[in-house]
Amino acid sequence: xxxxxxxxxxxxxxxxxxxxxxxxxxxxxxxxxxxxxxxxxxxxxxxxxxxxxxxxxxxxxxxxxxxxxxxxxxxxxxxxxxxxxxxxxxxxxxxxxxxxxxxxxxxxxxxxxxxxxxxxxxxxxxxxxxxxxxxxxxxxxxxxxxxxxxxxxxxxxxxxxxxxxxxxxxxxxxxxxxxxxxxxxxxxxxxxxxxxxxxxxxxxxxxxxxxxxxxxxxxxxxxxxxxxxxxxxxxxxxxxxxxxxxxxxxxxxxxxxxxxxxxxxxxxxxxxxxxxxxxxxxxxxxxxxxxxxxxxxxxxxxxxxxxxxxxxxxxxxxxxxxxxxxxxxxxxxxxxxxxxxxxxxxxxxxxxxxxxxxxxxxxxxxxxxxxxxxxxxx
Numbered sequence: 001x002x003x004x005x006x007x008x009x010x011x012x013x014x015x016x017x018x019x020x021x022x023x024x025x026x027x028x029x030x031x032x033x034x035x036x037x038x039x040x041x042x043x044x045x046x047x048x049x050x051x052x053x054x055x056x057x058x059x060x061x062x063x064x065x066x067x068x069x070x071x072x073x074x075x076x077x078x079x080x081x082x083x084x085x086x087x088x089x090x091x092x093x094x095x096x097x098x099x100x101x102x103x104x105x106x107x108x109x110x111x112x113x114x115x116x117x118x119x120x121x122x123x124x125x126x127x128x129x130x131x132x133x134x135x136x137x138x139x140x141x142x143x144x145x146x147x148x149x150x151x152x153x154x155x156x157x158x159x160x161x162x163x164x165x166x167x168x169x170x171x172x173x174x175x176x177x178x179x180x181x182x183x184x185x186x187x188x189x190x191x192x193x194x195x196x197x198x199x200x201x202x203x204x205x206x207x208x209x210x211x212x213x214x215x216x217x218x219x220x221x222x223x224x225x226x227x228x229x230x231x232x233x234x235x236x237x238x239x240x241x242x243x244x245x246x247x248x249x250x251x252x253x254x255x256x257x258x259x260x261x262x263x264x265x266x267x268x269x270x271x272x273x274x275x276x277x278x279x280x281x282x283x284x285x286x287x288x289x290x291x292x293x294x295x296x297x298x299x300x301x302x303x304x305x306x307x308x309x310x311x312x313x314x315x316x317x318x319x320x321x322x323x324x325x326x327x328x329x330x331x332x333x334x335x336x337x338x339x340x341x342x343x344x345x346x347x348x349x350x351x352x353x354x355x356x357x358x359x360x361x362x363x364x365x366x367x368x369x370x371x372x373x374x375x376x377x378x
Contacts, residue, residue, distance in 0.1 A: 012152075015110035016351065016367040020216075020267050020312040020334035023145060024071050025056075025118045025138065026095035027087065034137035043118055043134060051083040056118055060125045070117050073342035080340050091338040097148030104152065108348045109335060111152045113371070114142065115183060115216055115267065117339070119158055123219035128189035132160035143177045154375065155179040156214060161188035164198060168205045180375040181212045181265065186220025186242050194246070195253025203259040210376055212310070215246050216267040240269035244277065247309055251281065252294045256304040263374060264309055268336060271311040272318025275325035278302035306330065310374060314343050320354045323362055331366045332374070 030042040041059050048055040048064060055064035066083030071090040093099035104112060116122075119138050125131045135158035146155040157174030159182060161167045167188075174182055184194075192198060206213050220242030228235045243266045249255075256262055281301035285294060297304070306327040313319055314336045323331065333351070336342040343350045355363050371377075 010105055010108050010110065012110045014368075015108055016333055016347070017371045018109050018112040018335040018337070019265070019310075019332035019371045020115060020314070021112035021337045022094070022115050022117050022339055023142070024067070024090055024094040024338065025116060025141070029095075029118075029141045030134055030137045033140040035133050038130065038133040041130065042137070043122070045087050048083070053084045053089075054087045055083065058118065058121060058125070059130065060127060061121065065118070065121065069340040071338040072340035073336075073338040073344040075340075094338045095145075097145045097153065100153060101149055103337065103344070107335060107337065107344045110368075111154065111377075112335070112337070113154045113156060113180065113375070114146065115156060115214075116142075116158065119183075120216055120218050123158075123183075123185035123216075124221045128160055128162045131185075131189070132162055135160050139174065139177060139179075142179075146178065150178070154377075156181040156183045158183050159185075161185060161190065161202075163190065164202050167202050171202070171205050171209055171211055175209050175211060179211075181214055182206065183214045183216060183219075183267075186215060186222070186246065193249065193253075195249045195255055197258065199255075200258055203255065203262045206263075207259065207261045212263040212265055212374055214265040214267050215243050217243060217269050220246065240273070243267070243269040244273075247277075247305065248281065250308075251297075251301045251304045252285070254295050254297060256308045257295075257297050257299070260308075262308060265312065265332075265374075266309055267312050268314070268334065268341075269311070270313045270316045270319065271326065271331055272313075272316050272322060274305070274311060274319075275322055278305050278326075281305065310370070314341060315350060315354075317354050320366075321357060323358065323366070328362050328365050329370055332371045333367050 027045040031039060031044055034042045043056060043058045045054050046057045053067060055066055057064055067087060067090060068081045068083060068085045071094050072080045093103040116138055122131055122134050139157045142155045146153045157177060157179040159167050159170035171182060188194060217239045222242050247266060250264060285301050310330045310332055312332045312334045314334045335344050335347050337344040
């Protein structure tokens, strides 16, 4: 079957769009595209004979990064592990765009918005200069990946946020590369946090350039699973906390009050928790804002949440069953390919079950229209 016949196998006008998919950075991603001054320090693949596979080296990380779970989409649960894979054994489409469309068609997905894998971990580095060099390199490489199918593969650039003015320049560069949004590190490298009014020029730049900001799980240092209580599996219950903290900071800190047109995407943190989270935010604001110190807002916290926050999720039956308690125009489905939590290649089967209670209009919004409108796709 040739490539055109593969593309024609799904209806690109009606098929779902994944608001959060990934690549796994290939060995040349950072080494070939990074500033030469950092080339010897660039993140890279190294052989790891002890595990029988390859691992990713990132300067500043205490351990090498195993590859298996980074590209475990489609594997049986008992076959997912941390290490043991050679890079050549991973999903080819995770790093070679020539193979991406075939895997998208197999899953019945019309388009994907691409986030990094190693780049998520790089968000947690403490060296802001090294972090920025890695992110600029990633952006350069990602452009070559997306250029293979610019009407179906959409990139989101990264910025290290060393300075507000520099971050604005990064936004411009990301826009010039043709990307649709900006993936932010959970913590900026500035001496003040994102809710400080000194960041308002950056949020206005996001609005003016039509580049929504995104915060992905595992990018906030506090949600990386380094201090897990009990069995390691308990880590999965904690990874959404970083995104929740950021949402609370933006709302209670008045960021959306000062910048009402700003749009934030909370990525891969699920959505079923949102109704109670909004209720709890309103309760805290009404009952405790005077002694716990929160500025007076022009609207209730839940109103900002419903309007300014988009939530992506891949397998969240609770969210689908409670769309009426949220804003269905701010929910966006994702496949998370090729990560271990991905619904690929069973996305259509999962969606058939989990969206059964939705109206046709709600399905269109969550599976396709919301992401199209947010990122202004043709």
